[in-house]
Amino acid sequence: MERFAWTGKIKPGMEAEYKKRHDEIWPEMKELLKAAGISNYTIWSDGNLLFGYYECEKGIAYAEATQAGSPVVDRWNEYMKDVLELEMDPETGAQPKLKQMFFLP
Numbered sequence: 001m002e003r004f005a006w007t008g009k010i011k012p013g014m015e016a017e018y019k020k021r022h023d024e025i026w027p028e029m030k031e032l033l034k035a036a037g038i039s040n041y042t043i044w045s046d047g048n049l050l051f052g053y054y055e056c057e058k059g060i061a062y063a064e065a066t067q068a069g070s071p072v073v074d075r076w077n078e079y080m081k082d083v084l085e086l087e088m089d090p091e092t093g094a095q096p097k098l099k100q101m102f103f104l105p
Contacts (some may be wrong), residue, residue, distance in 0.1 A: 002056045004063065006086075006095035010048040014083040018045075021080065028072050036066035050084075052095070064094045 010018045022043065033041060037058030044051045056063040067073045089096045 002060045003100070004054050004056055004060050005098040005100075006052045007098065008050040008052070008087075008095065009085040010045065010050060011083055011085060012048060015045070015048060018080075018083045021083065026072070026076070029076050032066070032070050032072045036063040038063055060097070067094055 033054075037056050038054045039057060041054035042052070054063075086095055088094065
């Protein structure tokens with residue numbers, strides 16, 4: 001099992017809308033994430049700063065490739081661009097990986 005963490009920012013004044021959209025996440029988006037082997041996906045916020053974490057049962061590369069090739073993810077990213085600032089890795093189409101500094105199993 002590989003772990004993945006990312007950061008992002010909610011655009012100013014859009015915190016409630018960001019939360020609402022995730023409370024109403026599309027069923028097809030949930031299905032795509034599960035098909036990518038993603039589980040235990042959690043997003044935290046500190047004001048407008050975001051920290052996301054998920055586990056990849058099939059590995060990070062598989063999760064990235066599944067998401068990068070999905071029209072559902074493309075639609076979700078388009079839907080979220082007015083509330084979210086994300087730096088995307090042009091090679092993977094996903095958020096840049098954070099470097100793990102500590103792990104307590």
